Amino acid sequence: xxxxxxxxxxxxxxxxxxxxxxxxxxxxxxxxxxxxxxxxxxxxxxxxxxxxxxxxxxxxxxxxxxxxxxxxxxxxxxxxxxxxxxxxxxxxxxxxxxxxxxxxxxxxxxxxxxxxxxxxxxxxxxxxxxxxxxxxxxxxxxxxxxxxxxxxxxxxxxxxxxxxxxxxxxxxxxxxxxxxxxxxxxxxxxxxxxxxxxxxxxxxxxxxxxxxxxxxxxxxxxxxxxxxxxxxxxxxxxxxxxxxxxxxxxxxxxxxxxxx
Amino acid sequence: xxxxxxxxxxxxxxxxxxxxxxxxxxxxxxxxxxxxxxxxxxxxxxxxxxxxxxxxxxxxxxxxxxxxxxxxxxxxxxxxxxxxxxxxxxxxxxxxxxxxxxxxxxxxxxxxxxxxxxxxxxxxxxxxxxxxxxxxxxxxxxxxxxxxxxxxxxxxxxxxxxxxxxxxxxxxxxxxxxxxxxxxxxxxxxxxxxxxxxxxxxxxxxxxxxxxxxxxxxxxxxxxxxxxxxxxxxxxxxxxxxxxxxxxxxxxxxxxxxxx
Numbered sequence: 001x002x003x004x005x006x007x008x009x010x011x012x013x014x015x016x017x018x019x020x021x022x023x024x025x026x027x028x029x030x031x032x033x034x035x036x037x038x039x040x041x042x043x044x045x046x047x048x049x050x051x052x053x054x055x056x057x058x059x060x061x062x063x064x065x066x067x068x069x070x071x072x073x074x075x076x077x078x079x080x081x082x083x084x085x086x087x088x089x090x091x092x093x094x095x096x097x098x099x100x101x102x103x104x105x106x107x108x109x110x111x112x113x114x115x116x117x118x119x120x121x122x123x124x125x126x127x128x129x130x131x132x133x134x135x136x137x138x139x140x141x142x143x144x145x146x147x148x149x150x151x152x153x154x155x156x157x158x159x160x161x162x163x164x165x166x167x168x169x170x171x172x173x174x175x176x177x178x179x180x181x182x183x184x185x186x187x188x189x190x191x192x193x194x195x196x197x198x199x200x201x202x203x204x205x206x207x208x209x210x211x212x213x214x215x216x217x218x219x220x221x222x223x224x225x226x227x228x229x230x231x232x233x234x235x236x237x238x239x240x241x242x243x244x245x246x247x248x249x250x251x252x253x254x255x256x257x258x259x260x
Numbered sequence: 261x262x263x264x265x266x267x268x269x270x271x272x273x274x275x276x277x278x279x280x281x282x283x284x285x286x287x288x289x290x291x292x293x294x295x296x297x298x299x300x301x302x303x304x305x306x307x308x309x310x311x312x313x314x315x316x317x318x319x320x321x322x323x324x325x326x327x328x329x330x331x332x333x334x335x336x337x338x339x340x341x342x343x344x345x346x347x348x349x350x351x352x353x354x355x356x357x358x359x360x361x362x363x364x365x366x367x368x369x370x371x372x373x374x375x376x377x378x379x380x381x382x383x384x385x386x387x388x389x390x391x392x393x394x395x396x397x398x399x400x401x402x403x404x405x406x407x408x409x410x411x412x413x414x415x416x417x418x419x420x421x422x423x424x425x426x427x428x429x430x431x432x433x434x435x436x437x438x439x440x441x442x443x444x445x446x447x448x449x450x451x452x453x454x455x456x457x458x459x460x461x462x463x464x465x466x467x468x469x470x471x472x473x474x475x476x477x478x479x480x481x482x483x484x485x486x487x488x489x490x491x492x493x494x495x496x497x498x499x500x501x502x503x504x505x506x507x508x509x510x511x512x513x514x515x516x517x518x519x520x
Binding site for chain 1: 337375418470
C-alpha cells in the first residue's frame with residue numbers, strides 16, 4: 001500500500017460534511033487530474049456506503065477543480081445485498097465541479113465464469129521502456145513502450161494509442177482507488193497523432209473495476225479508435241503483475257487546439 | 261422519423277412534474293428494456309435543458325422498471341455554451357428505478373478533426389441476414405450476420421460478439437434517441453458463448469452519440485472481450501447507412517444463471 005496516496009485521497013468528516021484536500025502535486029496546469037479527483041470521490045462514497053470496493057464509477061466533469069479544499073456531498077441511493085449505489089458531488093467555492101455515480105461492493109464476493117479473448121499487452125520490461133517527465137511525475141511513475149510513444153520523440157503517428165507500465169511514484173502497492181486514478185493519468189492518445197500541444201479535457205469517465213490488483217506494476221493499454229468532429233473516446237485496460245485484467249475504462253473527451 | 265417511437269418516448273408535463281407511459285411492447289419478461297427507458301429519460305432531459313441532441317448519457321439501473329406510468333425527476337446541473345448537463349431519475353411507485361446523467365447539446369455545432377482506425381462492420385445485406393423472433397420484435401427489426409449468430413442455431417461459440425442490422429420495426433428513420441435505444445436492444449453477447457438461458461442484467465450503460473444518423477438501417481457491432489467472475493462489458497458501435505460512426509456505447513452487466 002502507498003501511505004502517500006492514502007494520505008492524498010483522505011476524506012475527513014466535519015460538521016459541514018465530508019471534505020478533502022486536493023493536493024497540488026496532482027495538478028496539470030491550473031486543474032487537478034480527473035482520475036485523482038475521482039479516487040477521492042470514490043473514497044467518500046465507500047465511506048458512506050460502508051463497503052470495501054469500487055465496482056463501477058461514472059463521472060461528469062462540470063468545471064475544472066483547483067488544488068485546495070473541496071467538499072464531498074454524498075447521497076446514498078441504494079443499499080443492496082451485493083452492491084450499493086451512491087452519488088458524490090465535488091464542490092469547491094460553492095460550485096459543483098464533478099458529479100459521480102459510484103457502485104460499491106465487495107469484489108471478492110463476485111462469482112461466475114471467466115472468459116477472455118484479449119490478454120495483457122506485450123511490452124518491454126519497465127527498465128527498457130521510456131520514462132517521461134510530466135506534471136504528475138512526483139506522484140506517478142510511467143514507462144512507455146517505445147513503439148507506441150511517437151510523441152516522446154517529437155514525432156507523430158497514425159495510431160492514437162499508448163502501452164505503458166504505471167505505478168505510484170513511491171512504488172506502493174496499487175489498490176482499487178489507485179486503479180481509478182490510473183484510468184486517467186496517461187497523456188492523451190491524441191499526442192501521438194496531433195502532437196503534444198493539444199488540450200484534451202475529459203467530459204465523462206467511466207471505470208469498471210474487475211478485481212483487486214496484485215502488488216507491483218500495472219500495465220495500461222489505451223486506445224482511441226474514433227475521433228469525430230473533435231470528440232473522441234479513450235478506452236483503457238489495466239492489467240496487474242499477475243497478468244490479470246483488473247479494470248476497464250472509457251472516457252469521452254474533446255480535442256481542443258490540435259496542432260495542425 | 262418514426263411516429264410510433266416518438267409516441268412511445270413521449271414525455272408530458274403535469275403539475276406533478278414530467279411523466280411518461282412505458283409501453284408494454286418494450287417489455288422483456290417483467291422488465292422494460294433499458295435502452296428504451298434511457299431514451300425516455302434523455303427526452304425528459306432535452307426538454308428541460310432546451311437542447312436538441314443527446315451528446316453523452318450514463319445510467320445506473322437500480323431496480324427493474326415495469327410497463328406503465330413513470331415519473332421523471334429532472335435536475336438541471338449546468339447550462340453551458342456548447343453543452344449542458346442534467347440528471348434524470350425514473351421513479352415508479354415512489355421508488356427510484358434508474359438514475360441517469362445526460363449531457364446535451366447540438367451535435368451539428370461540434371467541429372474538429374476526424375480520425376478513424378476502424379470502419380463499419382462488414383456484413384451481408386439485411387435480406388441475407390437472419391431475423392430473430394424475440395420479445396422486442398414488434399418494436400425492433402434486427403437481422404444478424406449468420407457468422408456471429410451461433411445462438412440462433414442453438415450452438416455456442418467462443419466469441420461473445422454480434423454483428424447485425426437494426427432499425428425501428430415501422431422502418432421510420434432513426435434519430436438520436438433511437439440510437440440510445442439501439443445501444444441496448446441486441447441480445448446479450450453471452451448467448452453465443454453460454455446459450456440463450458443466461459440472464460444478463462445491465463448495471464450501468466453509457467452511450468456516446470457522435471452524429472445524427474442518416475435515414476435507413478443502422479449497423480451494430482457488439483463485442484465482449486472480458487468476462488471476469490461473471491461480470492462483463494458489452495462494447496457497441498453503431499454505424500448509419502452512409503457508413504459513418506454515429507454512436508459508441510459500453511455497458512457493464514452481470515451474467516446470472518449461465519448454462520453450463
